[in-house]
Amino acid sequence: MEHYVYDSDGLFKYSIICSDQSLSKNMELIPEECGVLEYVETPIDIEKKYFDGANSVIDRPEMEMILSNTIEIVADGIQTANIDGIPTPCKLLIDGYPQEDITEPSLSFTLDVAGVYIFEFIRAPYINKKILVTAI
Secondary structure, three states, X not given: OEEEEEOOOOEEEEEEEOOHHHHHHOHHHOOOOOEEEEOOOOOOOOOOXXXXXXXXXXXXXXXXXXXXXXXXXXXXXXXXXXXXXXXXXXXXXXXXXXXXXXOOXXXXXXXXXXXXXXXXXXXXXXXXXXXXXXXX
């Protein structure tokens, strides 16, 4: 039987395929702040679904930011790019490195080093949003 481990926000972390008896013997391996949902219908796409806490597995909404999935900016430290419609509070990773949490629905930034950057916005229950930023 497939079991799904979810965090306090209802986001699925991983699935475990085992019997109920085997799961009960190994509950200490599951983080204390997590819950376990037994789900016997079709498999859950853990990137696109979440557990609402009321025994329902529902679709994670898309972040409705006002932009395309790519941004191009001049790497001069002067030209500003803006991202609007960010759900708050929101975590931001740039190339996988955590940044300060976003507390406003808009983000303005400049870059002074040419390169390609991946901005990832993380906010439960939304699907994580990745934006490719090219600084030339």
